[in-house]
Amino acid sequence: MRTTILKTAEIDGIGLHKGRPSRVVFRPAEGPTGYRFLGQGFAQPLPARLERVAGTVRGTNITDGKNTIYTVEHLLSAAAGLGVDDLDIEITGEEPPAADGSALPFAEALRRAGLREKPDQERGTLSIGGQLEMEKGDIRYLARPMKDGVFIKLTYDHPHRLVGRQTVEFLLSPDEYLVRVAPARTFGFSHELEALKKAGLALGGSLDNAVVIAENEVLARNGLRFADELARHKLLDLIGDLALTGLPLKDIYIEAERPGHAANVNFAKLLLEKAL
Numbered sequence: 001m002r003t004t005i006l007k008t009a010e011i012d013g014i015g016l017h018k019g020r021p022s023r024v025v026f027r028p029a030e031g032p033t034g035y036r037f038l039g040q041g042f043a044q045p046l047p048a049r050l051e052r053v054a055g056t057v058r059g060t061n062i063t064d065g066k067n068t069i070y071t072v073e074h075l076l077s078a079a080a081g082l083g084v085d086d087l088d089i090e091i092t093g094e095e096p097p098a099a100d101g102s103a104l105p106f107a108e109a110l111r112r113a114g115l116r117e118k119p120d121q122e123r124g125t126l127s128i129g130g131q132l133e134m135e136k137g138d139i140r141y142l143a144r145p146m147k148d149g150v151f152i153k154l155t156y157d158h159p160h161r162l163v164g165r166q167t168v169e170f171l172l173s174p175d176e177y178l179v180r181v182a183p184a185r186t187f188g189f190s191h192e193l194e195a196l197k198k199a200g201l202a203l204g205g206s207l208d209n210a211v212v213i214a215e216n217e218v219l220a221r222n223g224l225r226f227a228d229e230l231a232r233h234k235l236l237d238l239i240g241d242l243a244l245t246g247l248p249l250k251d252i253y254i255e256a257e258r259p260g261h262a263a264n265v266n267f268a269k270l271l272l273e274k275a276l
């Protein structure tokens with residue numbers, strides 16, 4: 001059966017990339033409608049689906065041709081990570097609040113709202129029948145069926161001497177997600193910040209909502225939350241991007257090396273193509 005939330009919950013803040021005030025209100029969804037954004041000026045709800053992806057630079061953006069919503073992945077990650085299938089997301093502004101740079105505030109809001117099962121609505125899932133691989137340059141994904149559950153192994157690496165190679169692996173469950181994945185914050189390298197801001201990105205970015213890796217130190221409010229926080233955040237992003245398939249993963253083992261939003265979206269399309 002499908003799951004939505006019991007009551008509404010909201011989050012206020014500023015958007016990470018645009019730096020403007022923003023608010024989302026999570027509302028229960030009565031139908032089997034997946035994740036949908038609603039906003040003033042939207043003729044119709046905008047489904048958070050792969051075919052609506054309009055850009056993947058530093059975040060995943062979706063559009064209906066008229067309205068674009070930026071940086072949807074952290075919010076979607078929280079919903080998918082907690083097993084929410086149907087959610088109406090009322091948004092004011094062009095992107096969800098950056099919050100603390102992680103998915104935790106979204107996850108906590110959803111938990112506060114409480115989950116509600118819809119016994120009369122059947123829940124589709126995404127599984128595959130055989131192994132599949134995707135490679136582009138040094139980016140690599142692999143997926144294969146497994147017995148019970150969803151296991152993701154993810155490797156992030158960067159030549160910066162304070163980063164190096166980080167690998168995380170989790171058998172995912174809502175509780176595991178909430179404790180070990182959702183709190184991992186987004187990050188950036190200080191040498192890239194100026195270029196990002198010139199390109200109109202990261203305008204709302206600060207140590208309140210991101211870990212910043214400077215030449216000789218890692219700047220993180222109250223220190224890093226996990227030694228491998230960067231890789232965990234990449235996992236959080238991957239879960240958010242895969243949520244755009246509209247189907248929860250089932251009985252699948254996934255490996256991702258050096259994933260990014262563009263590749264995540266392509267991998268999500270491949271999974272959907274090969275789905276049973």
Ligand SMILES: [Zn+2]
Pocket residue numbers: 073074186233237
């Ligand atoms: Zn992210």
